[in-house]
Amino acid sequence: xxxxxxxxxxxxxxxxxxxxxxxxxxxxxxxxxxxxxxxxxxxxxxxxxxxxxxxxxxxxxxxxxxxxxxxxxxxxxxxxxxxxxxxxxxxxxxxxxxxxxxxxxxxxxxxxxxxxxxxxxxxxxxxxxxxxxxxxxxxxxxxxxxxxxxxxxx
Numbered sequence: 456x457x458x459x460x461x462x463x464x465x466x467x468x469x470x471x472x473x474x475x476x477x478x479x480x481x482x483x484x485x486x487x488x489x490x491x492x493x494x495x496x497x498x499x500x501x502x503x504x505x506x507x508x509x510x511x512x513x514x515x516x517x518x519x520x521x522x523x524x525x526x527x528x529x530x531x532x533x534x535x536x537x538x539x540x541x542x543x544x545x546x547x548x549x550x551x552x553x554x555x556x557x558x559x560x561x562x563x564x565x566x567x568x569x570x571x572x573x574x575x576x577x578x579x580x581x582x583x584x585x586x587x588x589x590x591x592x593x594x595x596x597x598x599x600x601x602x603x604x605x606x607x608x609x
Contacts, residue, residue: 461545476534494534502535504568519560528599531568532582539572546606554599564588578605
């Protein structure tokens, strides 16, 4: 197991080409709320983060709860920083997250965040992404953008 900066990042034996994206401390939010999450780079500029919706992630309409989708957006900011920039995801903080919900997430298919880095400065990372479902990303759930502040130098 590889644990860097509080995250477990290692090849997932059940999903070739994917890596586990989990907090080393499974009593924290990601593990308790989101469940199993995977991550992979798609080329040099795109990161894909995947979660597997369960009944606990549903709203009263039996769709993925909006709060779960928002959490997925936020978590993906840090995954993309780590995967695409080799940044310190554990020491960074979200400054802004802007979201636009387009459609409802279904519980029967994995929920994927596709995210890219728009710009990196000395202290900030600007990112944007989409939340999609389906093998061809045919079901658009949401779009979003975020700004992450890198850790302070100590």
